[in-house]
Amino acid sequence: MPNHESLRIIHVLRAPMGGLFRHVRDLAEAHAAEGHMVGVICDVPGTTGYNEEMAAGLASSLPLGLHRVGMRREIGIRDLAGAGELLRLIKSLQPDVLHGHGAKGGVYARALGSLVRAGRSRVARLYSPHGGSLHYDRASRSGQVYFRIERALERLTDHILFVAEYERRTYREKVGEPRCSWTVNYNGLRDTEFEPVKPVATPADFLFLGEMRMLKGPDLFLQALDKVRARGNPGVRAIMVGAGPDTSAIRSLADSLDLSGSVAFRPPMTAREAFSMARVFVMPSRAEALPYVTLEALAAGMPVIATAVGGIPEIFGTDSLALVAPDADDLAEKMAAAIADPAGYSATMPDRDTLTARFSARAMADTAMQAYRSALALRR
The missing domain is CATH 3.40.50.2000 (Glycogen Phosphorylase B;)
Known part of the structure; x- marks a missing residue:
């Protein structure tokens, strides 16, 4: 043809x-x-x-x-x-x-x-x-x-x-x-999406962005946040952006963990708007194919913590330090490390030129x- x-x-x-x-x-x-x-x-x-x-x-x-x-x-x-x-x-x-x-x-x-x-x-x-x-x-x-x-x-x-x-x-x-x-x-991604996002004046420490259903791991995110707080980070803050069938259950979990003062829930918004609200993006999914939001966060210049499920290791490389198991303890350990040494953790992200060429x-x-x-x- x-x-x-x-x-x-x-x-x-x-x-x-x-x-x-x-x-x-x-x-x-x-x-x-x-x-x-x-x-x-x-x-x-x-x-x-x-x-x-x-x-x-x-x-x-x-x-x-x-x-x-x-x-x-x-x-x-x-x-x-x-x-x-x-x-x-x-x-x-x-x-x-x-x-x-x-x-x-x-x-x-x-x-x-x-x-x-x-x-x-x-x-x-x-x-x-x-x-x-x-x-x-x-x-x-x-x-x-x-x-x-x-x-x-x-x-x-x-x-x-x-x-x-x-x-x-x-x-x-x-x-x-x-x-x-x-x-x-x-x-x-489009060329414009590889432009860094400028953070707000007082960004939260961590961001969850996605559909509110258990497959995407919002419960793991909250459990990990609770563990980070218990490890000597009482002032840790997070933003959860999204909606879905498990929204009520996730809000109830936040209340039961006494995280109401540490987590702010926001309705769906554009990814880049959400990225500006936090320092580190966390992808706690239990299953994925090749999630756009992970690519978008990296392209926007955000350090990312992601579960090693689906095609996510194909983005980072299988030996990347950014990858964790879909487990609250593993997530908490990596989240604590990311806020303890922000510059050091950011340096572990994939090479920008490689991302641009492949995705x-x-x-x-x-x-x-x-x-x-x-x-x-x-x-x-």
């Missing part, structure tokens, strides 16, 4: 939130700027945590528009009605490429894309897991079901784009070696486009 040919590209995802939506936005805007016709389909507004501000900004830059169709997190009978509406929408948009993101978006893009292809369309079907169903335990009943579905959907998949080598390894271990072509395509939005968009054209050439 000629590299200059303009494509009609539709991204399908369920929840317009977090790093997944950020990844979709950056791909969509980069390809639209190159002259491609790009659109996005996602869930309807109304759910707490959905980034409606980002969605509104994206809608204005998409030649094929931002379309909202009801999508539930759980698989159920109501998916059939939503699938019918999605199929009609996809047919009307006449895509060359359907790129599904996350478990639900991946099912819709590949299954409905295959129905569209039955009508002699040449649409290419691509899938990016973004963790999704890969978070399930292989021994669990739910995991076994989802992994069988993933395996079956490979027959409807032209290419898989993993956001980290870790994600590819996890897929191989839980689902099997992909029977279609695949590429690792790291999340990437750019331009490289991410180019890799995705190569996969699109390869899948279309195969289809032809």
Whole structure:
């Protein structure tokens, strides 16, 4: 396929939130700027945590528009009605490429894309897991079901784009070696995001920024903060920015640990605004793919403490001193060290030039486009 040919590209995802939506936005805007016709389909507004501000900004830059169709997190009978509406929408948009993101978006893009292809369309079907169903335990009943579905959907998949080598390894271990072509395509940042953030006049010591759910480790953050305080740092302060299904439980935990005077809770805000409010960013997740927020913090010049889960070691290097286990004691030890010697700890962060070269939005968009054209050439 000629590299200059303009494509009609539709991204399908369920929840317009977090790093997944950020990844979709950056791909969509980069390809639209190159002259491609790009659109996005996602869930309807109304759910707490959905980034409606980002969605509104994206809608204005998409030649094929931002379309909202009801999508539930759980698989159920109501998916059939939503699938019918999605199929009609996809047919009307006449895509060359359907790129599904996350478990639900991946099912819709590949299954409905295959129905569209039955009508002699040449649409290419691509899938990016973004963790999704890969978070399930292989021994669990739910995991076994989802992994069988993933395996079956490979027959409807032209290419898989993993956001980290870790994600590819996890897929191989839980689902099997992909029977279609695949590429690792790291999340990437824009040039402006590599500008240092200027801190506020009196920043807190530590920042948690993310969705308030236990998978992201906000409880570990609070437990570690309590241990840092008990180790001779009674004045330690933290900011927790975000919202999610476990917000009430996290606030209750802060009260039970008597941290109300040490922790300030803030609603969702831009990452760079949050970065200005603290000295050290803490990423206490129990599971991740390749989190944007960690890249953003490093690019903004913040020292970072992160759990060695998912693709995070691919950002820092496996022997980095910034990496800890998803455990409150390990987090507390590293947090205490970071405030005891701020300059020394900052010196352990990844090299800035390496970060810029490996994790750019331009490289991410180019890799995705190569996969699109390869899948279309195969289809032809």
